[in-house]
Amino acid sequence: MSKNTISNSVIRRLPRYYRFLGELETNGYVRISSRELAEKMGLTASQIRQDFNCFGEFGQQGYGYNVAALKMEIGKILGLDQITPMILIGAGNLGKAIASHIDFKSKGFELVGIFDRNPAVIGDKIGDITVSDISEMDSFCEETKPQCAILCIPKEAASKEVDRLISKGVRAFWNFTHYDLRIEHSDISVENVHLGDSLATLSYRLNSDNETCGNI
Numbered sequence: 001m002s003k004n005t006i007s008n009s010v011i012r013r014l015p016r017y018y019r020f021l022g023e024l025e026t027n028g029y030v031r032i033s034s035r036e037l038a039e040k041m042g043l044t045a046s047q048i049r050q051d052f053n054c055f056g057e058f059g060q061q062g063y064g065y066n067v068a069a070l071k072m073e074i075g076k077i078l079g080l081d082q083i084t085p086m087i088l089i090g091a092g093n094l095g096k097a098i099a100s101h102i103d104f105k106s107k108g109f110e111l112v113g114i115f116d117r118n119p120a121v122i123g124d125k126i127g128d129i130t131v132s133d134i135s136e137m138d139s140f141c142e143e144t145k146p147q148c149a150i151l152c153i154p155k156e157a158a159s160k161e162v163d164r165l166i167s168k169g170v171r172a173f174w175n176f177t178h179y180d181l182r183i184e185h186s187d188i189s190v191e192n193v194h195l196g197d198s199l200a201t202l203s204y205r206l207n208s209d210n211e212t213c214g215n216i
């Protein structure tokens with residue numbers, strides 16, 4: 001199956017498989033059956049087999065999966081075997097927290113620059129990166145060619161900065177603003193993050209009498 005035909009829900013499960021397999025590897029597992037993996041992850045064995053079948057044959061009938069090999073294959077599918085340069089725009093409360101607490105390298109990225117327009121934060125160090133003036137972003141992009149940007153600026157500022165970033169070759173956005181990038185740019189990759197949506201989902205689970213279909 002080509003990568004483009006893989007459903008979003010399968011893609012969204014892959015990081016969780018990757019994380020679980022990493023934990024199994026750390027705990028000394030060499031092989032695992034789809035049934036055992038399903039039990040540990042709160043899924044069904046057929047769901048797991050179906051998911052992995054989207055990408056080819058990973059296991060051997062009756063032998064289960066080789067944990068390290070499967071983790072490596074899923075890592076490759078996720079692109080974690082390469083490191084992509086990434087910049088962060090907006091070094092406010094959220095931007096600082098993300099820059100300080102996300103392990104970018106283990107997710108296939110390297111944070112190479114942080115930009116803000118506020119003189120009060122320009123020059124601050126976050127980890128080993130100094131916050132630069134947003135006016136330097138164009139020349140930085142021309143030199144360093146980051147392919148991805150994290151948006152932690154107000155929604156009102158997003159449109160202009162996104163246009164600038166796209167014109168400098170950025171083609172993927174980890175978007176924390178509530179600006180809908182896809183409306184104007186259909187040819188880029190966007191991962192919108194809305195912590196509030198996650199909280200509302202928790203509210204649904206807490207308050208609903210309905211059985212939900214698992215939590216992934």
Ligand code: NAI
Pocket residue numbers: 089090091092093094095115116117118121134151152153154155157161175176177178193194195196
């Ligand atoms: P903040 O006000 O602490 O930080 C925003 C930073 O962006 C400031 O340092 C400001 O100087 C900078 N900035 C503004 N315009 C800029 C521009 N054109 N270029 C460069 N820098 C610029 O705000 P906070 O709390 O960090 O939130 C940032 C964004 O994230 C907001 O859009 C907010 O709504 C959103 N947010 C989203 C969440 C989510 O779950 N998706 C959760 C929390 C905040």
